[in-house]
Amino acid sequence: MGYFLDRLSYFTKKRTAFAGGHGMLVTDSRQWEDGYRGRWRFDKIARSTHGVNCTGGCSWRIYVKNGLVAFETQYTDYPCTRPDLPNHEPRGCQRGASYSWYLYSPHRIKHPMVRGRLLALYRAERESGLDPVAAWAAIQQDPDKRRRYTAVRGLGGFVRATWDEVTEMIAAANVYTIQTHGPDRIIGFSPIPAMSMISYAAGSRYLSLIGGVPLSFYDWYCDLPPSSPQTWGEQTDVPEAADWYNATYIIVAGTNLPMTRTPDAHFYAEVRYKGAKVVAVAPDYAEYVKFADLWMPARAGTDAALFMAMNHVVLSEYYIARKEAYFQEYAREFTDLPMQVLLRALPDGCYAGGRFLRAADLVASLGQTHNAEWKTVVYDTRAQAFACPNGSIGFRWGEDGKWNLRPEDAADGGRAIEAELSCAGHETVMVKVRFPHFATGESDTLERQVPARRIRLADGREALVSSVFDLLAAQYGVARDADAGRRAALYDDATCAYTPAWQERITGVARADVLRVAREFADNAARTRGKSMVIVGAGTNHWYHNDMNYRSIISLLELCGCVGQSGGGWAHYVGQEKLRPQAGWAPVAFALDWARPARQMAGTSFFYQHTDQWRYEKVDADSLLAATAEGRYRGHSLADYAVVAERLGWLPSAPHFNENPLTVCARAQGAGAGSEAAVAAHVAAELKSGALRFASEDPDDPANWPRNLFVWRANLIGTSAKGHEYFLKHLLGAQNGVLGRDSEGRGHREITWRDEAPIAKLDLMVDINFRLNSTGAYADIILPTATWYEKNDLNTTDMHPFIHPLSEAVEPGWESRSDWQIFKAIACAFSELGARHLGVRADLLAIPLMHDSPSELGQPLAVRDWKRGECEPVPGKTMPQLRVVERDYGAIYQKYIALGPLLVKEGNGTKGLSWDTREAYEALGDTNHKVTLKGVAQGLPSLENDIGACEAILALAPETNGEIAFRAWRALEQKTGLALTHLASARRDDKIRFRDIQAQPRKIITSPTWSGIESEHVSYAASYTNIHERIPFRTLTGRAQFYQDHEWMRDFGEAFCAYRPPLDMKAADSMPxxxxxxxxxxxxxxxxxxxxxxxxxxxxxxxxxxxxxxxxxxxxxxxxxxxxxxxxxxxxxxxxxxxxxxxxxxxxxxxxxxxxxxxxxxxxxxxxxxxxxxxxxxxxxxxxxRVIVKPTHMIGGYAHLAWGFNYYGPVGSQRDEVVLVRRLxxxxxxxxxxxxxxxxxxxxxxxxxxxxxxxxx
Amino acid sequence: MNTALCSPSYRVLAALLEYPDAAFRSRLPELRAALAASGFTSKERIVLEEVCAWMANTDGLDLEALYVRTFDLDAKADLHLTSHLGVDGDRNRGPDLIRLATHFEDAGWALTTRELPDYLPVVLEFAATLGDEAARDLLAGAGEALAAITARLEGIDSPYLPVLRLITRRGAPDIPLARPVETPS
Incomplete structure (x- = not known):
């Protein structure tokens, strides 16, 4: 007998104690754990994001059970970065994690709502037997009825209504407005399409189809940095956040990274562990200061003084005392520093900087027969002669192959040249040049010695020219000799503008810190070929003279060769404008698939005029002029300048004229104008004679009021209404707190003054939102929209390189609908009334001279004003383009739901390029199905649902369709004569579809829409292709420009960057x-x-x-x-x-x-x-x-200084204000x-x- | 009135709190008639009759505007019960809603509305399917939220106050019908 059978082979007794008594087995119920298990058991997890105007663009998991959202957590599946670079995730902050609260919150807008008094009026008119349009007319034409509801805007009184009833009212209002006042009186405001592109496109597509007006927003927010178009001809292009990690020296100025760039701030933290030095410029001890090795507490609004002092040091030590080879090479080839500038004689024997010398100025136009007035000139040290190098704007239009940055003489068979930075030592004469100066309590000009060459012009006259570099060094007061002692003494000279000692008094920052940081920044850049970076933001940009603040910083970066280099350059993070698949989105968003061009308007000038903030203007435009100004518009008010800019075709205008554009067009056609050109000529003649006037000449005439306003994806009134109280008073006619007098700005030359200021210009304001905010509170109709977990859409940001979706995790709550469906319903209601009341009409559009189009070549040498008889009004040259678009007002719905045929007929494109898009278009007919509804849309690719709209964008955009990217690069190859398709060839077969990005965020494909590349070797860095592929900047000179030679730039003293103190707005200088x-x-x-x-x-x-x-x-x-x-x-x-x-x-x-x-x-x-x-x-x-406009932002038709939607234009600054604060x-x-x-x-x-x-x- | 309901008075209360659009107003006589036959106490009937009379005598759009102002646009009187659970309760709001929907399903009811399961009329209608005690227990469980809404209606002197007070009292009978309900601090 053994023990074997006494023991079980397969079992042992459960142990009640183990681990030496430290562990114990208990038999209590463990059912309670199911509660936690259940919490993580869901029907599905959807991928979405938050369509708020945030640069995060973080991807989120949305947990759904029983059709209800439980909560959200961060997704962590972004494609990996490369070795030695931290990954992007985790992305998502406390705000995003709170979003699901809104879905079921008391603030959720659950039903369509109408202001009760308006609904009562409307129903009464309808019940009396009137048709919807007649009912709306009856209300609008009776001032008492109208006042009944406009006067209680903001005071509650809403009732619910049905979708059918509200869409009928909106359609009736739109039809009535088009009929009575014009389609250009129907305005739309929605910002930042990149965050939810389809939702944005819904409203803008509807508006564009009926001839309404989407307003620009990026400029209005003052997030747009005008310095960027001024310098590079580029709206805003910045490094992705990961590129911070490639920098080895970073200055952060006025942008609170951990606070506002929360999911990206980790790169800012991590790069320090790699050894990068971080310097923070901030007036307060902000969160980002805590990360820094050095805090430079510059007084608010004085950044330009600080950075210009650094530029003084860099110029002295890296350009004069020794010539840093990398900086010299960079400056010669990629900046305008070697470009030649004509000097303009002043009455006192001194000179001032004039315009750039052009090929056309010189004998035989330096061999240029085409656009010679638009080609700038350098001095070639090899040939010891002036030469016209490739790449200036004149090469961009009307000829191929020479719009590039190869250092070549464009005329002489592409002979290699070396552009001279300075003629010092070879000058004909030294002359005294006056530079405008604005520092408080100092002389209004700086008189400086500049070396110049005397040349003979083609017309036989003699002239003096200097390089931009020689003028710049003079403006900064840099000692032109290499004597170290003199240089050091100058640094300590507080009486010499732009020295470290001088800035100390203005900024409060110690001169030693300025000196040290300038040297470190430049030294680092010289040794790394440009890995010095400045991260900037609203704290620096939201000032009236924001372009001075920014140009001072950009100058530092350009002088140090940092722009376009991985880990270097200008990193501006304000506002969210990187709509990556832009070229695919624009035709959908502005209905360019059905009609071209689209009507658009500059937000800032619109609101300045139409909220009547100009009536309160206390800032005299003359006080802003430079002492050296020619000032041909001296005596004009700021609002007058806007009128001039509109009539010269520089800025857009909407409403255009003091008459309905349908009427204007019909009158021209009635007078026999058959073609578009004949209509344009007729209208130009009417404008010249004064029979027709621009609406901005009399913004308070009821004929010129905007009448309908749609606000969606926005909080216009409660957030972004600079001059909030003026909006309430004049636009809405609501209770308001305006305390100033509406006659402060009474003196005008271009504008008709009306003693009585208008109240309640808008007949109708529609707010579309998922939450009730201040805009809804003032609206007449509120429509409930789907939240960011209830619709399908696309999202991109500049901070990371991915495209990813918003997804319909649950159905839209209550009666809400997605924006795409809302505008579809409005379009449907509109078409029915439009067919009956409007039919087919010809609409006249006044379109400005657009950037990135041939019309950016407006007036090359001087400003000529047709209204003053200085030239003829020539549409598209000296005045706006006047274009005719046919509108079938019964077919708006059909066009809304189908991708139109113009994409095949005229192709698609962006930034001055165009390519064939037929294959992508035809493929969409299969992906999206074809419209079956009879009419113009039948058989075309369907856009009936939001996923279809997403697919259209993805298929048409180079960033998401490799074949399109390849074609886009090929188009640019032809224009530039450079080999470029290699940038996209590796991904030519990639097609990113909506279901792909629902599975995982996808990195976009390199496209000529942007100046950086998507690559496995470098992070996205702006201007990378300008430097590494030699694609010109889209500026006059084709280079990054220190110098702005336009007449108005020179008049206002900003040809060069200058320090301008915060503006005295005078709003608090006469308090009771x-x-x-x-x-x-x-x-x-x-x-x-x-x-x-x-x-x-x-x-x-x-x-x-x-x-x-x-x-x-x-x-x-x-x-x-x-x-x-x-x-x-x-x-x-x-x-x-x-x-x-x-x-x-x-x-x-x-x-x-x-x-x-x-x-x-x-x-x-x-x-x-x-x-x-x-x-x-x-x-x-x-x-x-209160918003205030700046004339230099109105310049147009001048290469890079030309209008484009959210590209250039007046910006709505708001940080110069002073307030009285008291305890209550x-x-x-x-x-x-x-x-x-x-x-x-x-x-x-x-x-x-x-x-x-x-x-x- | 569905005779299969165990506690029809809750169905009447649910109906009274719905949006007073034209359809609602046309049903008002039916509602008033039901007051007598639905298991209300005589005191309750008097209170509710007054409310119905007020509704009947008020201009339709004014009534609608008052409803929107009171319940749609004022977070403090939101009829969605789980919105009143404070910040700590709020963290679990999504799971709470899911639990409530599951509870209805477990009881054999499918929701046919796009309303949330915690919308007071939805909860009241569910209560109508329960026996008196179970219905009172259900409302007692919602006591905190009901008290918050009632307190707000008290503060703005709302004509809907008697309805909410009555409902609150069903779950907390020690609270008198006519006395203000204390707000939980």
Whole structure:
């Protein structure tokens, strides 16, 4: 007998204790764990993102069960980067993680809503037997009826309505407006298409089909840096965040990376561990400062002085004392520094910088027979003669093969040349040149010695020319000899502008720090061939003279050869404008598949005119002119300049004229004009005679008012209305807090003044959103849209190289619909009424001289104004292009739902290129199916649903269709004479489809739409192909331009970058005694972005509100607060002539004295009491701002200075404002929750006794 | 009225809280008639009769505007119960909604609405399918949210206040019909 059978082979007793008694087996129920298991058990997980205006563009997992969204978590499946580069993920921040709150939140707009009084009026007219359009007309033509609903905008009173009823009302309003006033009175505002391209395209497609007007937004937000088009002819092109990791020296100025670039900030943190030095420029101790090795606390708005002092050092030490070889080579080939400039004699014997010397100025035009007036000139040191190098704008249009940056003489068989930077030592004469100067308390010009050559021009006259470099070095006051002692003495000379000592007084930054950082930055760039980077943002860009701030920084980067180099260059992160598949998107978005061109308008000039902010203008345009200005428009107001710019075809105009463009066109055709050219000639003649006028000449004439406004994907009124209170007063006719006088800006030369300012210009405002914000509160009709987890769409950003989707994780909640379906429904309702009331009409479009088109070659040498008789009005040359587009108003729906035939007939393209797109178009007929509805759309690729629209964009864009990319590069090869298709050939067969990006984000394909490349070897870096492939910058000279030679640039003293102090807006200089006599502070109004919101989104999200004070706050320095007895969390009121806003004070050591910091876009719908001064609701950050335009941003038809949608144009700056801040007692807090009565309804304006500059009661 | 309902008074309460559009207003007489036959106490009937009379005597669009102002645009009186659970409760809102929908399904009911399962009329209609005690338990479970809504209606002196007070009281009978409900702090 053994033990074998006593023991089991396959079992042993469960152990009750193990691990020496440390472990124990228990038999309690473990059912409770199911709760946690269940939490992670879902019907599906969808991939989506947040279509908010955020550069994150993070991909998220959306957990869905029973048709309900439970929550979201970050996706972590981005394609990997290469070895030695951190990956992109995790991407996603506290804001994105809170988004699902909105789906079921009390703020969700669940049903279509209409202002009750309007609905009652409309129903009454309809019930009386009127057709919808006649019903709308009956309301609009009766001022009392109209006022009944416009006067209560913002005061509640909504009721629900059906989709059928609201779409009928909207269609009726649109048809009535087209019939009575013109399609160019129907306006649309929606920003940042890159975030949800289909949603944007929905509204813009509908508007474009009916002839309505999408407004630009990037410029209006002041996120667009005009310096970028000015320097590079490029809107904004920046490195992806991963490229920060390739830098070895970084300066960060005015952009709070951890706060506003949260998912990307890790690259900023990580690169320091690789050894990169980080310098932060900020007036306050901002979050990004904590990452830095050195903090340069420059006073707000003085960045230009700081960086120009650095430029002084770099010029002195790397261009004069020694000639750094890499910088010299870079400057000669890729900048305008060697370009020759004519000197203009001043009456006092001195000179001023004139325009660029052109080939046409010289004998035999230096061999150029085509566009010789648009070709700039260098001095070739090899041939010791002037030469016309390849690549200037004249080579871009009308000839092939020489628009490139090869250092060659374009005339002499492509002979190699070496452009001379400086003629010092070889000059004919030294002359005194005056440079405009604006530093407070200093002379208005800097008189400097400049070496110049005397030359003979083709017309026999003699002239003096200097290189841009020689002028630049002179402006900076750089010592032209290599004497180290003299150089050092100059650095310490505070009386010499642009020296380190000089800037110290202005910026408060120690001169030693400036000197050290300048040397380190340049030294690093010289040794790494340009791996020095400056990351910049709104803190630097949101100023009136933002282009000066930025050009000072760009100058540093260009002088150090950093632009276009991996790990180097200019990294501007403000606003979200990298719509990667742009060329595929534009035809869908602007209905270019059906009609070309599309009507568009510059947001800033539109709002300046039509919210009547120009009526309050206190800034005299003459005060902005340079002392050296020719000033042929001296005496013009800022608004007058805008009128001039519109009539010269520089800026777009909408409404165009003081008449309906349908009527204008019909009259021309009635007079026998058969062709488009004949219509244009007829209209030009009417404009010349004065029979027809631009609407901007009389913006307050009711004939020129905008009438219908659609706002979707936006919070125009509550976030981005610079001059919020003026919007309320003039555009909407609502309760407002405007305190200033509407006659400040009464003196005009171009504009008809009307004593009575218009109230409530808009007949109808429609807001389309998923949450109720301040825009909805002021709208007449609110439509419920799908959230970002309820629709299919596309998303890209400049911060990472991927394209990925928004997906319909759940059906749109309640009665909401996707934007694509909403505008489809409106188009359907419109077509029915349009067929009946409008039929087929010819529409006249006034289109500006567009950038990236041949019309950017407008007037080459000087400004000639047809209205002043200086030239003839020539459409497309000296005035806008006048184009005719046929509109079949009964077929709008059919066109909306089908991809139109023009894509085959005329091809597709972007940035001046075009290519055949037939195969992609035909393939879409199979992917998307074909429209079966009878009519013009039958048999065409369908866009009936949002995925179909996504597929159309993906198929048409070079970034997502390799074959298209290949063709696009081939088109550019022909234009430039360079070999370029290699940039896309590796991915020629790639086609990225919607289902692909739902599976995983995809890296886009390299395309000539952008200046960088998508590669396994370098991260995306802007201007990479300009430097490495020698594709010209899209500027006059084809190079990065330090010098802006346009007449208006020279007039306003900005031919070169100059330091210009913050502008005195004069909004707080005549405050009433009631405010002045109590303790108060006068503070600069700074409005950066916050940690708890993306613009106004998330600022009303309970999860985010709970993380801070739960309502609006204003940050104030401890010392300032103490001086007026203000304690943390006290209520404060900020007031100036523009209005007032009320918030809690955050008293902090972080803030410097003299500044009030109110985080951008805290909603007035959340915990904002009334303002004691205005007696209206306390307002928003923009209640104390007013927009102001800058004439230099209006220049057009001049190569890179030409208008393009969101490319160039006036920007809506808002950081120069000063406000009066005072403490409020709790007893002064009035939440204004009272029923509406007649007296309150009648009191649209603040009480008269508070009106500024007027007597008390 | 569906005679199969165990507690028809909740069906009436659910109907009373719906959007008062033209269709609702045309059904108002039917609702008033049902007050007598639906298991309300006489005190409750008097209160609800007053509310119905107010609705009948108010201009249609004014009534609609008041409803939108009260329930659609005022977060504090939102009729979606789980929106009142405070920040801590909010973190679980999605899972809570899913649990509620599952609860209805488990009881054999499929939702036919695009409304959320925590919309008070939905919850009341479900209560109507339960026995009296179970219905009261259901509402007692929603006591915190109901109290918050009631307190807000109190604050704005809403004509809907009696309806909410009545519903709250069903789940918490110690609260008097006529006295303001305390807001939980």
């Amino acid at each position: 005694a009631a405010l002045k006599d109590r303790p108060h502070l006068m503070l600069n109004w700074l409005t950066p972005h916050s940690k708890w919101g993306i613009h106004s989104t998330y600022n009303d999200n309970l999860r985010m509100l709970n993380l801070f004070r739960g309502g609006p706050t204003i940050w104030i320095s401890e010392d300032d607060a103490r001086s007026i007895g203000l304690a943390d969390n006290d209520w404060v009121e900020a007031v100036n002539a523009n209005g007032a806003t009320v918030a809690r004070a955050v008293v902090s050591q972080r803030i410097p004295r003299g500044a009030a910091l109110m985080y951008h876009a805290q909603e007035k719908t959340v915990n904002v009491p009334g303002s004691p001064t205005t007696t209206k609701r306390g307002g928003i950050l923009n209640s104390v701002t 007692d709790d007893t002064e807090i009035d939440w204004r929750e009272r029923p509406l009565d007649d007296a309150r309804e009648a009191a649209l304006d603040p009480p008269r006794r508070f009106a500024l500059g007027e007597e008390g009661p």
